Amino acid sequence: MANPPVSAPLYDRISRRNNIPRAIELIILFLLFSLLLYRLLSLKDHGFTWVLALLCESWFTFTWVLVISTKWNQVEYMTYPKRLLQRKVELPPVDMFVTTADPVLEPPILTVNTVLSLLAVDYPADKLACYVSDDGASPLTFYSLVEASKFAKIWVPFCKKYNVQIRAPFRFFSVESISPQDVSQEFQQEWKKMKGEYEKLSQKIEDASKRSQPCELTGDFADFSNIQRKNHPTIIKVIWENKEGVSNGVPQHVIYISREKRPKHPHHFKAGAMNILTRVSGVITNAPFMLNLDCDMYVNNPQIVVHAMCLLLGVTNERDCAFVQSPQIFYDGLKDDPFGNQMVVLFHYMVHGLVGIQGPLYGGTGCFHRRKVIYGLSPDDNDITRKLSNEALLKTFGRSLEFTKSAAKILSGMKTSSIGPNNISSCTETANQVAGCDYEYGSSWGREVGWMYGSTTEDVLTGLTIHGRGWKSTFCSPNPPAFLGCAPPGGPATMIQQKRWATGLLEILFTPKNPFILTLNGKLQFRQCLAYTWVILWGLRSIPELCYAALSAYCLITDSHFMPKVGEPVIFIPIALFTIYNLYTLSEYLRIGLSTRAWWNNQRIWRLNTMIAWLFGVLSVLLKLLGLSDTVFEVTQKDQSTNVDDNNVNAGRFTFEDSPSFVLGTTILLVNLTALAIGLLRFRLVGGDGNGSGIGEFICSMSVVLCFWAFLRGLFEKGKYGIPSSTIYKSGALALLFVQLCKWV
Numbered sequence: 001m002a003n004p005p006v007s008a009p010l011y012d013r014i015s016r017r018n019n020i021p022r023a024i025e026l027i028i029l030f031l032l033f034s035l036l037l038y039r040l041l042s043l044k045d046h047g048f049t050w051v052l053a054l055l056c057e058s059w060f061t062f063t064w065v066l067v068i069s070t071k072w073n074q075v076e077y078m079t080y081p082k083r084l085l086q087r088k089v090e091l092p093p094v095d096m097f098v099t100t101a102d103p104v105l106e107p108p109i110l111t112v113n114t115v116l117s118l119l120a121v122d123y124p125a126d127k128l129a130c131y132v133s134d135d136g137a138s139p140l141t142f143y144s145l146v147e148a149s150k151f152a153k154i155w156v157p158f159c160k161k162y163n164v165q166i167r168a169p170f171r172f173f174s175v176e177s178i179s180p181q182d183v184s185q186e187f188q189q190e191w192k193k194m195k196g197e198y199e200k201l202s203q204k205i206e207d208a209s210k211r212s213q214p215c216e217l218t219g220d221f222a223d224f225s226n227i228q229r230k231n232h233p234t235i236i237k238v239i240w241e242n243k244e245g246v247s248n249g250v251p252q253h254v255i256y257i258s259r260e261k262r263p264k265h266p267h268h269f270k271a272g273a274m275n276i277l278t279r280v281s282g283v284i285t286n287a288p289f290m291l292n293l294d295c296d297m298y299v300n301n302p303q304i305v306v307h308a309m310c311l312l313l314g315v316t317n318e319r320d321c322a323f324v325q326s327p328q329i330f331y332d333g334l335k336d337d338p339f340g341n342q343m344v345v346l347f348h349y350m351v352h353g354l355v356g357i358q359g360p361l362y363g364g365t366g367c368f369h370r371r372k373v374i375y376g377l378s379p380d381d382n383d384i385t386r387k388l389s390n391e392a393l394l395k396t397f398g399r400s401l402e403f404t405k406s407a408a409k410i411l412s413g414m415k416t417s418s419i420g421p422n423n424i425s426s427c428t429e430t431a432n433q434v435a436g437c438d439y440e441y442g443s444s445w446g447r448e449v450g451w452m453y454g455s456t457t458e459d460v461l462t463g464l465t466i467h468g469r470g471w472k473s474t475f476c477s478p479n480p481p482a483f484l485g486c487a488p489p490g491g492p493a494t495m496i497q498q499k500r501w502a503t504g505l506l507e508i509l510f511t512p513k514n515p516f517i518l519t520l521n522g523k524l525q526f527r528q529c530l531a532y533t534w535v536i537l538w539g540l541r542s543i544p545e546l547c548y549a550a551l552s553a554y555c556l557i558t559d560s561h562f563m564p565k566v567g568e569p570v571i572f573i574p575i576a577l578f579t580i581y582n583l584y585t586l587s588e589y590l591r592i593g594l595s596t597r598a599w600w601n602n603q604r605i606w607r608l609n610t611m612i613a614w615l616f617g618v619l620s621v622l623l624k625l626l627g628l629s630d631t632v633f634e635v636t637q638k639d640q641s642t643n644v645d646d647n648n649v650n651a652g653r654f655t656f657e658d659s660p661s662f663v664l665g666t667t668i669l670l671v672n673l674t675a676l677a678i679g680l681l682r683f684r685l686v687g688g689d690g691n692g693s694g695i696g697e698f699i700c701s702m703s704v705v706l707c708f709w710a711f712l713r714g715l716f717e718k719g720k721y722g723i724p725s726s727t728i729y730k731s732g733a734l735a736l737l738f739v740q741l742c743k744w745v
């Protein structure tokens with residue numbers, strides 16, 4: 001095949017055809033409106049149940065409008081890295097960031113693998129630097145990285161020589177667990193050697209983690225002695241510095257940062273860590289592009305940096321590409337997604353819909369940023385010079401002259417072709433200064449520049465701010481997938497994560513950067529605003545869903561109804577809605593090759609997430625608004641492999657613990673079980689007179705019970721798969737209370 005001309009585009013933007021889904025979505029909307037109309041017209045003949053049902057259904061309809069708008073034009077990007085390489089242009093430098101926060105919840109071997117996979121990407125090594133932020137201030141993490149960097153010196157050349165695809169060794173050796181047969185003798189030998197070396201490395205880290213200290217805290221480790229995790233000075237360590245230029249294709253620098261922490265200073269969780277990474281790298285390498293990864297997400301496609309560059313460099317107008325987001329895809333996903341945390345469908349339809357509006361949300365990991373965008377630039381900033389005055393720079397970026405100089409370079413678009421000072425130690429003093437916990441006071445960090453503060457989903461807030469300034473973003477989903485991460489392993493961990501998301505998203509509503517303000521006063525597009533609204537109101541959806549679940553139970557208990565009766569022709573509306581909606585969501589799964597089982601699991605788990613985790617999210621935002629407690633970023637537990645547990649047999653099973661979330665869940669289940677029992681008993685004794693509860697209420701309560709199937713099983717199980725008896729007692733009492741209340745009302 002002839003080479004494409006040098007002017008061939010670096011990417012294509014392709015619209016998906018989705019006329020049939022659109023039509024079905026509109027039918028569902030029509031049915032929803034009909035239901036609302038019916039409620040309104042018959043409101044005066046019914047009591048508060050009707051009003052409550054009307055309110056809930058209005059909210060569902062509102063949500064559905066947001067969904068339709070978001071999914072309307074779905075767009076994909078195709079990138080052509082070969083064309084970029086053919087152009088023989090000089091590729092720009094990239095600073096790569098990794099965040100980790102807790103050596104127990106986030107085993108260092110994971111961080112090590114993420115870093116190794118980054119160091120081995122296919123990109124000119126002299127353009128790359130890697131910075132690791134450790135909010136755990138853990139000597140174990142530092143030790144692991146030091147050991148890993150030694151291994152990197154053989155691992156990176158090995159990957160590049162044989163062009164291996166998976167460059168995170170733990171995956172490479174588990175996917176290809178036996179030495180490959182159909183390859184050269186030489187490769188087989190090196191493969192064995194490499195496997196041995198990697199095993200040594202993991203053993204070292206494993207052993208170190210069992211000791212109270214990984215090694216003696218002297219020399220390079222002295223900074224870690226006598227420190228507390230939440231109270232210590234900045235620790236910056238140059239793990240690896242390539243003074244004599246690049247050798248063996250290993251990137252220039254690997255730098256470890258544990259920012260200063262003091263009990264009285266807010267540290268803003270991950271957003272704070274990202275800002276420190278930005279500033280420290282700013283004074284050292286100051287690359288115009290930055291890639292950020294969570295510690296639990298490794299590079300799965302070594303070409304990804306070049307793919308991203310196709311977009312970042314390929315757009316004719318920079319405003320079309322403030323950042324390049326890759327999808328979150330997870331390795332070792334359990335079959336049929338029992339915890340509903342792989343989010344494949346969400347990404348496939350909703351996110352691609354966003355891609356067709358103003359671009360995907362920033363997802364916190366797997367994202368390439370333009371540094372100048374992070375520095376607060378707008379696409380049509382005309383008065384750059386005003387921003388570049390010394391005074392303005394110091395006010396915005398803080399008191400470090402060196403840093404403001406580096407920021408000025410970025411803002412004025414000065415090219416930095418290769419990176420770094422030749423000697424990092426010359427800038428460690430500045431680096432320490434900008435990593436200090438009082439550095440940001442009086443500056444614009446977290447408000448106008450950098451990662452934004454005020455939400456535990458700093459990613460969405462930061463992306464929203466960028467879109468609000470009029471930038472667009474792009475999506476990069478090459479094959480094989482760019483990055484693979486690990487999903488929370490099990491019931492409680494998923495709940496914690498969902499709760500944090502709902503909290504953080506709702507917090508955004510109460511910041512000056514909420515999507516409505518940014519649409520009115522800023523440059524957020526209207527439909528992008530609707531999409532953001534859909535996301536940030538996740539938590540609030542818990543209330544109508546809970547009311548709806550309670551409503552059907554209430555009706556069964558009191559022999560009343562909130563659905564049309566069987567005799568009425570309008571019963572057709574809810575039945576059609578229920579059927580079409582479920583078939584439609586099922587088809588979304590089947591169309592992308594997922595199973596019916598996966599659909600079923602996801603439908604159920606998302607009801608649980610909504611009713612339980614999101615409600616607690618709403619509560620924590622309420623407590624914050626009332627000034628009673630602040631929201632925190634609870635780090636999710638990571639396992640290297642999600643199915644080491646009990647040899648896979650129990651891998652997908654829900655686990656429980658004694659926490660308010662599970663009390664709520666168990667209560668909902670018990671209430672609906674009781675209601676069904678009461679309803680059935682009455683039906684058998686007195687028969688239906690057509691005025692009390694009917695098929696509609698039964699179906700609703702049955703669906704709730706089906707959604708809470710995991711809890712139903714949990715009632716009868718022991719150990720971690722069983723609901724603790726204390727939880728059952730509390731829920732039982734609450735359920736009884738509910739039944740009594742129903743009778744009194």
Ligand SMILES: O=c1ccn([C@@H]2O[C@H](COP(=O)(O)OP(=O)(O)O[C@H]3O[C@H](CO)[C@@H](O)[C@H](O)[C@H]3O)[C@@H](O)[C@H]2O)c(=O)[nH]1
Nearest residue numbers: 099100101135269270273294295363364365457633635636
């Ligand atoms: O004080 C903190 C807390 C967390 N982290 C890091 O933040 C990342 C994400 O934390 P994790 O517990 O894995 O949360 P997830 O819910 O899995 O993260 C998703 O949601 C977050 C909040 O929306 C985003 O920041 C993440 O990128 C996105 O993957 C990890 O690398 C942590 O080490 C810090 O650096 N400092």
Ligand SMILES: [Mn+2]
Nearest residue numbers: 294296486636
């Ligand atoms: Mn994570």
